[in-house]
Amino acid sequence: MTLPKLLAKRAAEMKNEVALRQKHLGIWNEVSWGEYQKNVEMLAIALSTEFKFKRGETLALIGENRPHWLYSQMAAQALGGVSAGIYQDSLPAQLIYYLNDCQARIAIVEDQEQVDKLLEIKNDLPYLEHIIFCNGQGLRHYKNDWLTSFDAMLEKGAVFVQEAPAFYSSELEFSKPEDTAIIAYSASATGHPKGVKLSHSNLIAAAQNLDSVDKMKEKDDYFSFLPLSWIHEQVISIVAPLLTGMAVNFPEKPHTVLTDLREIGPQTLLAPPRVYQTLLSNFTIRIQGSSWLKKKVYLTFKKYGDKVIKAKLQHQKVSAADKLMYGIGDWLVFSAIRDHMGFGRVKRAYIAGATLEPETYCFFHSIGVNVKQTYGATELAGIAFVQRDEDLQLNSVGKPLPHTEMKVSEKGDIFVRNAEAFAKSESSMQQDGWISLGDCGRLDDSGHLYVLDRKEDIITLANGELVYPSMVENKLKASPYIQEAVCFGEGKPYITAILNIDLNSVGKWADKNRLVYTDYSDLAQNPEVIEFISKEVSELGKELEGGAAVKKFAILHKQLSANDDEMTRTLKIRRNYIKQKYGSLIESFYGDSVEAGTGKNTSEDDSSLTGTIRHQVVQ
Numbered sequence: 001m002t003l004p005k006l007l008a009k010r011a012a013e014m015k016n017e018v019a020l021r022q023k024h025l026g027i028w029n030e031v032s033w034g035e036y037q038k039n040v041e042m043l044a045i046a047l048s049t050e051f052k053f054k055r056g057e058t059l060a061l062i063g064e065n066r067p068h069w070l071y072s073q074m075a076a077q078a079l080g081g082v083s084a085g086i087y088q089d090s091l092p093a094q095l096i097y098y099l100n101d102c103q104a105r106i107a108i109v110e111d112q113e114q115v116d117k118l119l120e121i122k123n124d125l126p127y128l129e130h131i132i133f134c135n136g137q138g139l140r141h142y143k144n145d146w147l148t149s150f151d152a153m154l155e156k157g158a159v160f161v162q163e164a165p166a167f168y169s170s171e172l173e174f175s176k177p178e179d180t181a182i183i184a185y186s187a188s189a190t191g192h193p194k195g196v197k198l199s200h201s202n203l204i205a206a207a208q209n210l211d212s213v214d215k216m217k218e219k220d221d222y223f224s225f226l227p228l229s230w231i232h233e234q235v236i237s238i239v240a241p242l243l244t245g246m247a248v249n250f251p252e253k254p255h256t257v258l259t260d261l262r263e264i265g266p267q268t269l270l271a272p273p274r275v276y277q278t279l280l281s282n283f284t285i286r287i288q289g290s291s292w293l294k295k296k297v298y299l300t301f302k303k304y305g306d307k308v309i310k311a312k313l314q315h316q317k318v319s320a321a322d323k324l325m326y327g328i329g330d331w332l333v334f335s336a337i338r339d340h341m342g343f344g345r346v347k348r349a350y351i352a353g354a355t356l357e358p359e360t361y362c363f364f365h366s367i368g369v370n371v372k373q374t375y376g377a378t379e380l381a382g383i384a385f386v387q388r389d390e391d392l393q394l395n396s397v398g399k400p401l402p403h404t405e406m407k408v409s410e411k412g413d414i415f416v417r418n419a420e421a422f423a424k425s426e427s428s429m430q431q432d433g434w435i436s437l438g439d440c441g442r443l444d445d446s447g448h449l450y451v452l453d454r455k456e457d458i459i460t461l462a463n464g465e466l467v468y469p470s471m472v473e474n475k476l477k478a479s480p481y482i483q484e485a486v487c488f489g490e491g492k493p494y495i496t497a498i499l500n501i502d503l504n505s506v507g508k509w510a511d512k513n514r515l516v517y518t519d520y521s522d523l524a525q526n527p528e529v530i531e532f533i534s535k536e537v538s539e540l541g542k543e544l545e546g547g548a549a550v551k552k553f554a555i556l557h558k559q560l561s562a563n564d565d566e567m568t569r570t571l572k573i574r575r576n577y578i579k580q581k582y583g584s585l586i587e588s589f590y591g592d593s594v595e596a597g598t599g600k601n602t603s604e605d606d607s608s609l610t611g612t613i614r615h616q617v618v619q
Helices: 003-013 033-051 067-078 092-102 112-120 150-163 167-174 200-213 231-244 254-264 273-288 292-313 320-341 358-366 469-476 503-512 520-524 527-541 575-581 583-588
Strands: 018-024 027-032 058-062 082-086 106-109 130-133 147-149 180-185 195-199 221-223 247-250 268-271 348-351 371-377 382-386 405-408 413-417 435-443 449-454 482-488 495-501 550-556 608-612
Touching: 003 033, 003 067, 003 167, 003 200, 003 231, 018 033, 018 067, 018 254, 027 033, 033 067, 033 150, 033 167, 058 067, 058 092, 067 082, 067 167, 067 231, 082 092, 092 112, 106 112, 112 130, 130 150, 147 150, 150 167, 180 200, 180 231, 195 200, 200 231, 200 382, 221 231, 221 254, 221 268, 231 247, 231 268, 231 371, 231 382, 254 320, 268 273, 273 292, 273 320, 273 348, 273 358, 273 503, 292 320, 292 358, 358 371, 405 435, 449 469, 469 482, 469 495, 469 527, 482 527, 482 575, 495 520, 495 527, 495 583, 503 520, 503 527, 527 550, 575 583
Parallel strands: 018 247, 058 082, 058 106, 082 180, 106 130, 130 147, 221 247, 268 348, 348 371, 495 550
Antiparallel strands: 018 027, 180 195, 371 382, 405 413, 413 435, 435 449, 482 495, 550 608
């Protein structure tokens, strides 16, 4: 079975049921399974007739989460081709790499911004011949043979379908499950992203394995807002609905995600830790600014929420009295919080890309949101490990999905294997099909996997003590006022960190304390803010063992950004690049020239303020 064949089957069974929703100008527009199939058919025959798209070719996709992406991907695959998703906020130099690596002759892009970027670098794109744009705003006067509108392709396809009604079905028969379906680019924290080829059978097996653990039902809603070029989003937004009949909902714009999430209230959600941390940070600020009565009511029932999640993690029973009080709290308080966040109907909220720090994890469970840590990668066709509903362990990424094997070497290296779902990549394969992603961890007696950190990122202090930077960083990010943290200390006597403050929460704190500021940089360099963050880091450091407590820190004058190569497109820290870029600042942490709260970064193009933690390092 292939993905387009699954679509044809689903469209025949649920022709008039809702498959997709896209919000436009404040209105949710619905697309049925029959319309989904029809649009794919029209686009496929247009690509074949107009641009001679052939079996084995690659179609590049650069755009927002919207039905057009799904139509395009399915159309290419129906013709025996391959789709390659590219992050739409990629810079021109990054686009050159992606498009030349996948050798795409045709690219379907979102709007004028993407068209302009491609036209700017067209001399560096020897393979690219045609650009199809979805949103024609601002492109009316562009005169270029490369350009065609998406709507024009559908119109031509409608005519071609009338002339050759059997074309599409005949093309489907040629496709095989083992054919390459997509090229998915990993969010590499070092060097260029790797293009991983995944077949139809890989993707279908990955979705089936996840569905066997967390059953998704017909007419359930999924909210798709992470980039569709990310393999995790691919499997849940595109493949899983074909198998289950789940409806996929797309936000109007990236900046309307939280509002649109509240309107849809999906049963299934996938998000990186930062989204959950932002939601908690926003809630914390709101509750701090609420009336005395609201605070009192929330804090009264919060302790019962904490008892429930503690008992759940320890696999203990909750007393009848606590269960009753929690039920009252859920009716009065927690259900309202869930509804406000968009989690009113959520059955599962997956955490992907990194580990969510324990405080945030416990908060969501305490209010009745079933957040579930996962572990996966592009080579693993997305999620390969997930926590089970009734078998939660704090800091665990869960157990492997069905048909997935795992082992941990004596040195702590994690190896996984799944012949059906995993990519066949010689660069990542080990003996007998085992794949190592460079992470180290441990297994407990019940089979739970704990990912400690990337092996190359583990810090060895001067005294030989090992520190896992991600654990320290997660502890720092437990503060609603710290958005990002990057730790250093290899071969040094103590741990240091570069921080990003949370503009929203720190900004509200500054307003409350009548501090005047203009932007992020101004706020980050305010001495009173540095003093405030210093106290936050100091308190959090008391919860860290040994030499893991941060002794010195710097609040960067700018937010870390994927556009500056400091993060991947899935918001993972590029630690080595940051260490190189801010090398002089990091070295200043270990000199005598940095005064508390006054030190300046000596690098040429960036300025920061450095603070010294005013407490003894926890031993």
